[in-house]
Amino acid sequence: MRFLLFAAIFVASSLSAMNLIDEAKNSGLKPLPKDQKGVEEILKSNGVKVSQFDLRKVELGKKLYFDPRLSKSGIISCNTCHNLGLGGADGVSTAIGNKWKENPHHLNSPTVYNAFLNNVQFWDGRAKNLADQAKGPIQSEPEMATPAKLAVEKISSLPEYVKEFKQIYGKSGVSFDNIADAIANFERTLITPSRFDAFLNGDEKALSNDEKKGLRLFIDKGCVACHNGVNLGGNMQPFEVAGKYKFSNLGDFKGDANGMVKTPTLRNVAETAPYFHNGAIWKLTDAIKEMGSVQLGINISNKDAKSIETFLKSLTGVKPKIIYPQLPVSTEKTPLPQF
């Protein structure tokens, strides 16, 4: 009798977990791909074009990602604002760039982890893939401030880079396109599997009961309407649907031409405060409540916000092991830093 009771409870809770997995999948949530082939399939279904993946590009791209000489001053690298030790972001409200300039639209640096799986790049979605994205901050005056021509001159002055570019890209060698392509190939490896992925892949015990409760709320309250797909975000959605965003006085960003904005990924969200395009909110539960009010037109209670936060923390993933690269040595031909 006791055995039967246990068995019944086990079946019930097991069924409920299975239901939740199905429910999560049916509401559009997807696990991370397991390999680069899986990445390609997702990108293809997103309509995102990318160049052929190549491990040599990954190694080259890693060096470029960490190389501050891609900035005009020589002291800002991609990793400055998309710090791989800080959830792939910088932990400040507004990105700070060349000459300590704030981003003129008060935009917050999004995480680079899993960014490759976003359907679009930048807050206004103006780039379709990470290679196009990488060209933006390098050239942008308040970021790295390096004109494309200067970036190519700098990299071309470093024989070790020149050799690698020739080996990988053949005749085209060092070009701004190839610099961006190598960086994008490195970023393509910055994927962070989490317990939530294990859960979606069928491991019912990968999430605790509290996390499952939070996931159910996340689905039921409608968060999943925008935060869906493999990245729980990364697609364009209308900006300020339901109400006035109480921090919209911070910065002049109004989304793209149609007032649309890129929904940020929720992967590793517990590591990437402050939140929103203008980094106006530091507390994750505050961000959850604010989104309820602004995007869904509902009041999310403190208790429910805490529960959703508990689920969101299960999205913190395992980071790839990165060996800090030794960068090619500057030569007499290397253009000097400019301040």
Added chain:
Amino acid sequence: MRFLLFAAIFVASSLSAMNLIDEAKNSGLKPLPKDQKGVEEILKSNGVKVSQFDLRKVELGKKLYFDPRLSKSGIISCNTCHNLGLGGADGVSTAIGNKWKENPHHLNSPTVYNAFLNNVQFWDGRAKNLADQAKGPIQSEPEMATPAKLAVEKISSLPEYVKEFKQIYGKSGVSFDNIADAIANFERTLITPSRFDAFLNGDEKALSNDEKKGLRLFIDKGCVACHNGVNLGGNMQPFEVAGKYKFSNLGDFKGDANGMVKTPTLRNVAETAPYFHNGAIWKLTDAIKEMGSVQLGINISNKDAKSIETFLKSLTGVKPKIIYPQLPVSTEKTPLPQF
């Protein structure tokens, strides 16, 4: 006959190489220590006091070294100016810090590699060891600009750090002294054995003939008078001995109270342009000639400068493999970045 001739040549060149090893050692040049015990012996003989070496401190110190939250703004880490991928320095003339301020004395960031073996720290030698040194840039307004109290508050707000500090330092836990001590323990592992060390340790073939010629000039011209010991530098020497430094109008640095300045290490010097306390010279051969004129009162020909440069390049060492650290996640108690 032919065999004898070969044998005679071999013996002669072998003897000459052996003589050069002895000569180098007699002139005060020393190989890197092979382990932390050897490091301790050197420090003891230098009169430098350090805390007990501990691998747990090394791991903790590595995180702190890469953690930009030790700066007031949250975007500058030790690694910003002492970049482990760029020979342990920043590749710019004058260190740039908080709010993009230049170092007020136009001082250049020295390499962190092997810095532990310097007899003194800072250009004016005001710190005897790296733990004392580390406290300087963290607090200094034009560098990381974090008062000691704020640094302790920030680190104390991160539970993962708090736990590690307690495990390692016991009751004293997170303190500014312990933060500096952990960073110093990490820096103590940043040692870069080079072919020159193999040569000093008896491997005659570790240097090419051209490098040996350069080493002989380095000794004969008198460079070794200041650039000696295990770091080929790292001790205090009179500033501008023989002549007027043609770049002395850059910055107001005049050395310590007695007009003495720390001789920079020549290890990895080929990777750490620009040169001198004010980063005024970018070309290594120019730096060699300038030092001949200013410090030794001699004219070093272009050919000899090139030969000495060839030797100095053999001092480029193998860098330790550093896995980029995942940093503890900020909490609601973490003091916000200040701009």
